[in-house]
Amino acid sequence: MSGAKRQTRKPRPEGLSRIQEMNRAKILDAALGQFSRYGYSGTTIEKISGEAGMSKSNLLYYFASKPDIYEAxxxxxxxxxxxxxxxxxxxxxxxxELSAYIRQKLQMSAERPEASRLFANEVMQGAPRIRRVLEEDLKGLVAEKSEVIRHWMAAGKIRQTDPVHLIFLIWAMTQHYADFQTQIEVLTGRTLQDPDFRKGAEEAVIAMVLSGLGLVPKDR
Amino acid sequence: MSGAKRQTRKPRPEGLSRIQEMNRAKILDAALGQFSRYGYSGTTIEKISGEAGMSKSNLLYYFASKPDIYEAxxxxxxxxxxxxxxxxxxxxxxxxELSAYIRQKLQMSAERPEASRLFANEVMQGAPRIRRVLEEDLKGLVAEKSEVIRHWMAAGKIRQTDPVHLIFLIWAMTQHYADFQTQIEVLTGRTLQDPDFRKGAEEAVIAMVLSGLGLVPKDR
DNA sequence: CGTCTTCTTGACCGTTTGGTCAGGTTTCGT
DNA sequence: ACGAAACCTGACCAAACGGTCAAGAAGACG
Structure with a gap:
């Protein structure tokens, strides 16, 4: 061996390379589509990799295992x-505030229905992988916002109701349009993607929630 | 062959034998539990048969294939x-009428949450196996009951609303308590099985729907 | 009681699936 | 341009799964 100077390259400066960032994003996107449509077990990593435009082996270069992808x-x-x-x-x-909240939730159901479905799927199966998040983050958040609602009730701004049930019912109504999109489309021929239908859904949910709280929804 | 008289037995009188009826029921019950918890692909026929207290081979004696069980x-x-x-x-x-309907739906969510979850699962995956039922039976039923609601509106008994959205929202609110049972339990420590919690849910949903229709829910 | 039918099982098979590995190709700093 | 990382792939493997089959056990009826 010659004693010529060894040129070495910094192993990994920090953060992710362009290629990594791009491929991880493609994988996560494809995985969301598959997991939300076919569930965890119904999804194969080969299908995900195909959807992401790469080989199965390459996908496993970026994520060590199937559960890893799912959790990511x-x-x-x-x-x-x-x-x-x-x-x-x-x-x-x-x-x-509540109108805005409902509109935001419906917007998410319209723009990212797969995310809603994946979340629903996970919870329906007993939330084995996000239990901790529910217990630690969401529980606190719900308690905090329940207090906000209770505060509004105490100030006489809205009718007496159980704040937790109110939150659950808003979640139920808004997420339903994403989770049961197929059923809704079969029955009405429309989805939240249709602007008119989306406006109809918004008005129906907002009217129901506001009048349920003794607030007359303003006519237009 | 001797010419002795062959004693033969009626091959199958009609209907199902006691054993068949019992085992089919056990299988369907076990299958519901598994499919609703783990989804179609996440469920193995071996698990179902184990839950039903019989061998995998025996289960396949009663149902020819996995899709057969699922559809049944x-x-x-x-x-x-x-x-x-x-x-x-x-x-x-x-x-x-609407109060009674809501109460019935919540009763089903309380008593048969697995059924609700299985149905939700099927629809979320695009309803590949019940599309026909949705198109043919449910669509007609919804149209018919929408007409009922429209009739009530025309008679001035309830406030103007889109009947289809009304039906969707009632489904959403009532089924949510079954489908998201895990989340609700994590956040509140209770489920519909708890009589107090169930009463709270009933009142919250009924209050919201009735006031949304301009009907003041009667205090107690 | 004898015999035909129904019921039940373990052994077995082909396919699918998650994951490994050795080796090739591209990228990139120097 | 050069060499070391980073990136990518096809071949391969073990486990799990849906389903078949031959043969025994239990049940029912004459």
Missing amino acids: VLEHILDVWLAPLRSLDPEGDPAA | VLEHILDVWLAPLRSLDPEGDPAA
Whole structure:
């Protein structure tokens, strides 16, 4: 061997390379589509890799195992999914705040129905992988926002109701349009993607919630 | 061959034998539990047979294949699942009829949450096996009951709303308590099985729906 | 009681699936 | 341009799964 100077390259400066960032994003996107449509067990990593435009082996170069991919997708979604509730403002007008919240939730159901379905799927199976998040993050968040609602009730701004049930019912109504999209489309021929239908859904949900709280929804 | 008289037995009189009836029931029950918890692909026939207390081979003696079992379970459930809507009476008082409907739906969510989850699972995956039922039976049923609601609106008994959205929202709110049972239990420590919690849910849903229709829910 | 039918099982088979591995190709800093 | 990382792939493997089959056990009826 010659004693010539060994040129070495910094092993990994920090963060992700362009290629990694791009491929991980493609994988997570494809995985969301598959997991939300076919469930965890119904999805194969080969299908995901195909959808992402790469070989199965290459996918396993980026994520060590199938559960790893699933958890990455879930984590990637959860923050976005819970964001609207976080922004419920105690100082705002109840009718305006709740209307905005409902609109945001419906917007997410319209724009990212797969995320809603994946979340629903996970919870329906007993939430084995996000139990901790529910217990630690969501539980606190719900308690905090329940207090906001209770505060509005105490101030006489809305009718007496159980805040937790109110939150559950808003989740139920808004997520239903994403989770049961197929059924809705079969029955009506439309989905939230249709602007008219989306407006109809918004008005129906908002009217029901506001009048349920003794707030007359303003006519247009 | 001797010419002795062959004693033969009637091959199969009619209907199912006691043993068949019992085992088919055990299988369908076990299958519902598994399919609703783990989804179609996440369920193995070996697990089902184990839960039903028999060997895998024996299960396959009663049902020819996995899809066969799944469809049998689904069919077995669908009638029961849609029954409450059928009984919505045009001649009755809107507040009483809708309250009763909501109570029935919540009762089913409380007593048969697995059925609700299986149905939700099927629809979320695009309803590949019950599309026909949705298109042919449910679509007609929804159209018929929408007409009932429209009739109530025309008679000035309830406020103007889109009947189809109303039906969707009632489904959403009532089924949510079954489908998201895990989440609800994590957040509140309770489920519909708890009588107090169930009463709270009933009141919350009924109050919201009735006031949304301009009907003041009667205090107690 | 004898015999035909129904019921039940363990052994077995082909396919699918998650994951490994050795080796080739591309990228990139120097 | 060069060499070391980073990136990518096809071949391969073990486990799990849906389903078949031959043969025994239990049940029912004359």
